[in-house]
Amino acid sequence: MKAPIITLLTDFGNCDSFVGVMKGVILSICSNARLVDLSHEVPPQAITAGAFLLKSSIGYFPRGTIHLAVVDPGVGSARKAIALKSKGHFFVGPDNGLFSGALKDRGIEQVVELTEKKYQLPNPGSTFHGRDLFAPAAAYLAKGVPMARLGVQQNNWIWREIPKPFKTAQGWTGQALWVDHFGNLITNLEAKHLPAPFSNAKSLENHQLRQAGLPRTFRLKVGKTVILRLATHYVEAKKGTVMALIGSSGNLEISINGGNAAQKLGVGIGAPVFLY
Numbered sequence: 222m223k224a225p226i227i228t229l230l231t232d233f234g235n236c237d238s239f240v241g242v243m244k245g246v247i248l249s250i251c252s253n254a255r256l257v258d259l260s261h262e263v264p265p266q267a268i269t270a271g272a273f274l275l276k277s278s279i280g281y282f283p284r285g286t287i288h289l290a291v292v293d294p295g296v297g298s299a300r301k302a303i304a305l306k307s308k309g310h311f312f313v314g315p316d317n318g319l320f321s322g323a324l325k326d327r328g329i330e331q332v333v334e335l336t337e338k339k340y341q342l343p344n345p346g347s348t349f350h351g352r353d354l355f356a357p358a359a360a361y362l363a364k365g366v367p368m369a370r371l372g373v374q375q376n377n378w379i380w381r382e383i384p385k386p387f388k389t390a391q392g393w394t395g396q397a398l399w400v401d402h403f404g405n406l407i408t409n410l411e412a413k414h415l416p417a418p419f420s421n422a423k424s425l426e427n428h429q430l431r432q433a434g435l436p437r438t439f440r441l442k443v444g445k446t447v448i449l450r451l452a453t454h455y456v457e458a459k460k461g462t463v464m465a466l467i468g469s470s471g472n473l474e475i476s477i478n479g480g481n482a483a484q485k486l487g488v489g490i491g492a493p494v495f496l497y
Contacts, residue, residue, distance in 0.1 A: 224253045224254065224255050225251065225253070225254050225255065225285065225286075225287065225362075225363035225364075226254075226255045226257060226282060226283070226285070226286045226287065227247060227254050227255070227256050227257070227286075227287045227288075227289055227359050227360075227363055228256075228257045228258075228259050228278070228282065228286060228287070228288045228289065229243065229244070229256060229257070229258050229259060229261070229289050229290075230259040230260055230261075230263065230271060230274060230275055230278075230288070230289070230290040230291070230292075231243075231260075231261045231263065231290070231291045231292065231351065232261070232262075232263040232264065232265050232266065232267065232271065232291070232292045232293075233261050233291070233351070234261055234262065235261055235262070239349070239351065239352070240258070240261050242352050243289070243291075243351050243352055243355075243356040244256055244356075246342065246352055246356040246357060246360065247289075247356050247357075247359060247360040247363070248360075249360075250357060250360035250361060250364060251360040251361070251363040251364045254360065254363045257282075259274060259275070259278050260274055262402075263292050264490065265294075266292065266294035267292065267490065268292050268294070268317055268318055268319050268322070268381065269322060269381070269383055269384065269398070270292075270398065270399055270490055271290060271292035271319055272318070272319050272320075272322030272323040272381070272383055273322075273323075273383055273398045273399055273407075274399065275288065275290055275319070275320075275323040276322070276323040276324075276326075276383065277470045279310060279323070279327070282310070284308075284309030284310065285309060285310070285311075286310050286311070287310075287311045287312075287313065287359050287362050287363055288310060288311065288312045288313070289312075289313050289314065289351075289355055289356065289359040290312065290313070290314040290319055290320070290323075291314050291315065291350070291351040291355055292314075292315075292317075292319055293314070293315040293317065293350065293351070294317070295315065295317055296315070296347070296348060296349075296350050297347035297348055297350075300315055300316055300317055300379070301315075301316040301334045301335075301375070301378075302314075302315060302316070302334065302335040302350055302354045302355065302358075303315070303316045303320075303332055303333065303334055303335060303375065303378065304332070304333045304335060304358055304362065304368050304371050304372070305320055305324070305329055305330075305331065305332050305333075305378075306329075306330045306331040306332075306368060307324050307327045307328060307329050307330055308327050308328070308330070311359075311362050311368065312324070313335075313355050313358045313359045313362070314355055315350070315355075316332075316334075316378050316379050317379055317381070318379045318380065318381025319381075320378075321378060321379060321380045321381050321382075322381045322382055322383045323383075325382055325383070329378075331368065331369075331374070332374070332375040332376075332378050333368055333369060333371050333372045333373065333374055333375060334372045334373045334375050335354050335355075335358050335371050335372045336371075336372035336373050337370060337371050337372050340357055340358055340361045340366065340370070340371050341353060341354050341357050341358075342354075342357055358371055383398065383409065384396055384398070384409055385409060386409055386410050386414055386496075391495070391497050392416070392440075392495065392496045392497040393410060393414045393495075393496040394493060394494070394495055394496075395408050395409045395410040395414070395473075395493070395494045395495075395496065396408065396409055396491055396492060396493050396494055397443070397475075397488065397489065397490055397491060397492045397494060398472070398490065399490060400483045400489055400490055403476075403481065404476075404477070404480070404481025404482050404483045404484055404485075405468065405474045405475065405476045405482055405483075406443065406474060406475040406476075406482050406483055406486075406488065406489075406492065406494075407468060407470060407472050407474050408472055408473045408474070408475065408494045409472065410472065410473040410494060410496055411467075411471055411472055411473065412467050412471070412473075414473070414496060415439060415451070415473075415496070416439055416496075416497075439451060439496065439497070440495075440496070440497040441465050441473075441475070441494065441495070441496050441497075442494070442495040442497070443475055443486060443488055443492060443493075443494045443495075444486045444487060444488045444492065445486075446463055446486050448463055448464060448465045448475065450464065450465070451464075451465055451466060451467075452464040452465065452466040452476075453466060454466065455476055455478055456478055457478075458478045459478065460478050460479045460480075461477060461478065461479060461480055462477065462478055463475065463476070463477050463482060463485070463486070464476055464477070464478065473494075473496075475494070
């Protein structure tokens with residue numbers, strides 16, 4: 222049997238043993254599982270940020286991958302523990318909008334509430350469902366247990382969307398969805414939201430941008446800073462210069478060559494961004 226892949230995404234951080242314990246539970250049940258850490262640095266309880274990271278990652282994994290995601294401010298409450306299926310991928314975690322946000326564009330085919338105690342740790346507690354409910358469920362899925370056996374079929378789940386930019390008379394208003402390790406602010410604006418390119422081809426200095434139909438000059442405001450130029454890569458701007466570019470996720474990023482944009486601009490996740 223091909224070694225199954227389980228990805229892990231949490232807000233647990235890396236200074237405690239929580240992630241390691243979940244991995245121990247998984248490997249105790251499915252010893253040949255291949256575990257891939259997406260991130261454990263989601264800000265505590267930041268469901269939307271977790272959904273964005275998950276959405277941005279799914280497409281790079283093969284069908285059959287199991288995605289274990291735990292950003293769970295409601296642990297121990299009446300919120301459900303669930304497993305889902307979407308286009309050949311499986312997802313395990315809390316029913317709090319984390320998955321509906323990540324899977325809006327992919328669709329959700331099946332949802333099961335994790336009620337079958339046979340596929341949980343004995344005597345699960347109320348504060349660590351990642352260990353007691355979610356890790357075992359992911360491991361049994363990896364071992365080949367059909368998802369339907371994990372519990373009761375569900376037709377309703379918590380719905381949450383990743384915020385989208387909205388049109389204004391001046392342009393678009395968006396927000397920062399994530400701040401990466403380098404301090405780049407990743408927004409919910411995309412190339413399609415940029416203004417139409419100038420008709421004067423001389424103003425489109427870079428052939429790659431010209432081919433993509435992207436303008437070289439625009440106005441992007443975040444905090445008290447206005448950015449006037451679109452770059453194609455990080456070192457195109459002078460060192461220490463604030464710039465914008467379309468990043469690897471396809472989203473508009475605000476960056477500083479050799480610096481931390483979030484720190485320098487004094488903004489973070491949720492900061493409004495205005496594109497004119």
